[in-house]
Each structure stands twice: as structure tokens, then as C-alpha cells.
Amino acid sequence: MDQKDVKIVNQDEPVVPRTNSEKEGISNRLKRIEGQVRGLQKMVEEDRYCVDVLVQISAVQAALDKVGYQMLERHAKMCVTNAVKEGNGDEYMDELMKVIKQYSK
Amino acid sequence: MDQKDVKIVNQDEPVVPRTNSEKEGISNRLKRIEGQVRGLQKMVEEDRYCVDVLVQISAVQAALDKVGYQMLERHAKMCVTNAVKEGNGDEYMDELMKVIKQYSK
Amino acid sequence: MDQKDVKIVNQDEPVVPRTNSEKEGISNRLKRIEGQVRGLQKMVEEDRYCVDVLVQISAVQAALDKVGYQMLERHAKMCVTNAVKEGNGDEYMDELMKVIKQYSK
Amino acid sequence: MDQKDVKIVNQDEPVVPRTNSEKEGISNRLKRIEGQVRGLQKMVEEDRYCVDVLVQISAVQAALDKVGYQMLERHAKMCVTNAVKEGNGDEYMDELMKVIKQYSK
Numbered sequence: 001m002d003q004k005d006v007k008i009v010n011q012d013e014p015v016v017p018r019t020n021s022e023k024e025g026i027s028n029r030l031k032r033i034e035g036q037v038r039g040l041q042k043m044v045e046e047d048r049y050c051v052d053v054l055v056q057i058s059a060v061q062a063a064l065d066k067v068g069y070q071m072l073e074r075h076a077k078m079c080v081t082n083a084v085k086e087g088n089g090d091e092y093m094d095e096l097m098k099v100i101k102q103y104s105k
Numbered sequence: 106m107d108q109k110d111v112k113i114v115n116q117d118e119p120v121v122p123r124t125n126s127e128k129e130g131i132s133n134r135l136k137r138i139e140g141q142v143r144g145l146q147k148m149v150e151e152d153r154y155c156v157d158v159l160v161q162i163s164a165v166q167a168a169l170d171k172v173g174y175q176m177l178e179r180h181a182k183m184c185v186t187n188a189v190k191e192g193n194g195d196e197y198m199d200e201l202m203k204v205i206k207q208y209s210k
Numbered sequence: 211m212d213q214k215d216v217k218i219v220n221q222d223e224p225v226v227p228r229t230n231s232e233k234e235g236i237s238n239r240l241k242r243i244e245g246q247v248r249g250l251q252k253m254v255e256e257d258r259y260c261v262d263v264l265v266q267i268s269a270v271q272a273a274l275d276k277v278g279y280q281m282l283e284r285h286a287k288m289c290v291t292n293a294v295k296e297g298n299g300d301e302y303m304d305e306l307m308k309v310i311k312q313y314s315k
Numbered sequence: 316m317d318q319k320d321v322k323i324v325n326q327d328e329p330v331v332p333r334t335n336s337e338k339e340g341i342s343n344r345l346k347r348i349e350g351q352v353r354g355l356q357k358m359v360e361e362d363r364y365c366v367d368v369l370v371q372i373s374a375v376q377a378a379l380d381k382v383g384y385q386m387l388e389r390h391a392k393m394c395v396t397n398a399v400k401e402g403n404g405d406e407y408m409d410e411l412m413k414v415i416k417q418y419s420k
Contacts, residue, residue: 050180075155260390285365
């Protein structure tokens with residue numbers, strides 16, 4: 001997925017700013033994912049059986065899906081909803097649908 | 106995906122050992138992915154716009170898909186094929202189909 | 211996906227009614243898909259090679275994905291946007307995210 | 316998914332022929348799916364709420380996934396395994412991986 005194929009809105013920050021607790025929640029999840037990716041490297045170095053590695057790759061993907069979905073949901077319910085209420089929601093809704101289309105590929 | 110739901114074969118290492126060049130290739134990809142996950146953390150700290158982060162999450166997922174597929178293909182063409190030729194392929198084929206089923210969820 | 215797990219809004223018809231041309235467009239796509247499914251039955255009766263049938267199943271899935279996405283997009287841009295503008299958008303947005311979560315499974 | 320991008324083996328019928336009971340099982344599933352697609356047309360004609368239609372589209376997709384997976388599994392465990400045992404399995408295994416790659420798109 002390329003940014004230029006998805007991004008429509010000229011926006012650098014969330015429309016509704018993330019709270020510190022939200023940021024911390026996402027950071028913690030991402031740190032755990034970083035640890036899982038390092039764990040994958042170790043498995044390959046230790047020559048672990050392919051299916052064991054594949055099961056672990058699938059766990060990392062599930063964790064990434066979860067962060068992605070959480071962020072998407074927050075974006076829709078906060079940023080997009082806000083933009084619609086303020087009368088400039090069309091491009092936000094367009095962009096949301098493009099993100100969703102790309103994720104379903 | 107839980108290991109106990111997928112793994113059938115009692116195997117700790119690849120049936121056909123990974124060459125050093127194969128291990129290095131996978132390690133390099135995983136290191137790049139680790140870097141991308143750290144990049145995601147930075148984006149969240151810098152309060153970047155949700156869609157920018159989502160596009161980047163989707164790039165990490167595509168990179169993980171690629172490593173996973175590469176490993177799956179190598180496992181099928183080397184380990185599973187080998188096991189079938191040596192007459193004990195049934196449980197390897199069963200296991201391969203379970204991996205594929207779980208990945209398609 | 212079960213209706214009871216997804217549907218939140220107490221609504222029997224689209225918030226913004228489908229035009230005749232919209233209905234006709236969807237109906238035509240669905241008729242083509244029905245024809246494709248009948249084609250699959252014929253392939254199985256004629257004992258066609260597994261991979262040929264699998265390629266055709268995947269074509270039907272792509273066609274269904276397209277109708278689904280088209281309907282989802284129209285629902286988001288018309289019905290959900292409308293509901294948000296009229297001040298009762300929260301449950302529509304919740305429901306939209308549930309649909310999206312279920313589709314990504 | 317295009318046939319020319321996936322099919323490698325020059326084969327018109329399953330390597331291991333489908334039994335009558337297998338054919339009947341697949342046909343029955345496909346007939347039910349055909350009925351579900353007709354049900355979708357009726358929902359659109361009756362102007363049913365978008366989310367109700369989307370839930371039903373997702374049910375059809377799940378049913379198609381099931382037939383596809385069933386056929387893929389049977390192909391792998393019967394046709395591909397057989398070909399490997401008879402010493403010409405490489406192109407069958409190549410083709411299987413292409414099918415899987417395309418399905419995961």
C-alpha cells in the first residue's frame with residue numbers, strides 16, 4: 001500500500017489529538033511486536049522448524065492487525081466523525097474507504 | 106494461531122536444512138521489518154496523522170506476508186516434498202494444509 | 211459473520227434510499243455471480259481439474275468482494291455520513307466498524 | 316486470479332478422480348451457494364438495509380471459502396501427493412503454491 005494511493009486529506013496530525021494514555025497504549029503494543037520480530041530472528045538463527053516459525057509469524061501478524069484495527073476504529077469514530085460534523089467530512093470518508101479497500105487486499 | 110492447533114509433525118529443525126545464504130536472506134528481511142516497527146513507534150510519538158500510520162502498518166504487514174510466504178513455499182517444495190518421497194508425507198501434508206487454513210483466517 | 215454480532219442500528223431500509231439505477235447495477239452483478247456459481251457446478255459435473263475449478267472459485271470471490279465493497283462504500287458515504295450530520299451517527303459508525311472487522315476476518 | 320497466472324500442469328481432470336459421493340457433496344454446497352446469491356438479489360429488490368445485505372454477502376463468501384478450501388485440501392492430499400510419489404511432483408507443488416499465493420491476495 002502506497003501512501004500516495006490512499007492519502008487524500010492534507011493533514012499531519014490526528015484531527016482529534018491522541019491522549020498520552022492512547023499513545024502509551026499503542027507504543028506498548030508496538031514494543032511487544034518489535035520483541036516478537038526479534039524473537040523470529042532468533043528462531044531462524046537457531047534453525048527452528050519451518051512450521052514453528054510460520055506459527056510465530058502469524059502471531060505477529062495478528063498483533064499488527066489488532067493495532068491497525070484499533071487505530072482505524074479510533075480514526076473513524078473520532079477524526080472522521082468530527083470532520084463530518086464540521087461539514088468537511090467527504091474527503092475524510094473517501095480516504096477512510098480507500099484505507100479499508102487497501103487493507104482488504 | 107496457536108502452535109498446538111497447527112503443528113502435527115514431531116520435528117524441531119527443517120527436514121532439509123536451511124543454507125547459510127537462506128538464513129541470511131530471512132534474517133535481513135526480519136531486521137528490516139524490526140526497523141519498520143521501530144519507525145511506527147516514532148510516528149506515534151511524533152503524533153503523526155492516523156492514515157499515515159495505517160499506511161505504514163500495512164507496509165509492515167506486506168513485508169511479513171512476503172517472509173511468511175517465502176518460508177511456506179520453501180517448506181512445501183523442500184521439506185514436504187522430501188517427506189512424501191520418503192513415504193511419510195501424509196502428516197506433513199496435513200500440517201501444511203493446517204498452516205494454510207490458519208493463514209487464510 | 212452473524213447478523214446479531216454486527217447489526218446495531220434498528221433500521222430496515224437504507225438511510226438514503228437506493229435509486230433504481232443503483233438497484234439495477236447491483237442486481238446485474240449478482241445475476242452474473244449466480245451464473246458463475248452455476249458454471250462451477252458444471253465444472254464439477256464435467257470432472258474438471260481441481261486447479262481450474264479453484265481459479266474459477268477465486269473469480270467468484272473477487273466478484274462478490276467487489277459488490278460488497280461497492281455497497282459498503284455507498285453505505286459509509288451516504289447512510290453513515292447522513293446519520294452523523296443529523297446527530298445520531300455514533301451507532302452507525304460503531305456498526306460500520308463492526309462490519310469492517312468481520313470482513314477482515 | 317487469472318488461469319494463465321496460476322495453472323502450470325497440463326491436466327484436464329483430477330489426478331485422482333473424484334468419487335460420485337465427492338462430486339455430490341461439492342454440488343450440494345454449490346447449489347446452496349447459488350440459492351444464497353438469489354437470496355441476495357431478493358434483498359436488494361426489497362430494498363433491505365445495507366448492513367443486512369453485507370452480513371449476507373459475508374455468509375456467501377464464507378461458504379465459498381469452505382468449498383474452495385475443501386477442494387484445495389483434497390487436491391494437495393490426493394493429486395499433488397500422488398504426483399510427488401510418481402516422481403513428477405515439482406510442477407504440481409509449484410502450481411499449488413501459486414494457487415495459495417493468489418488466494419491469500
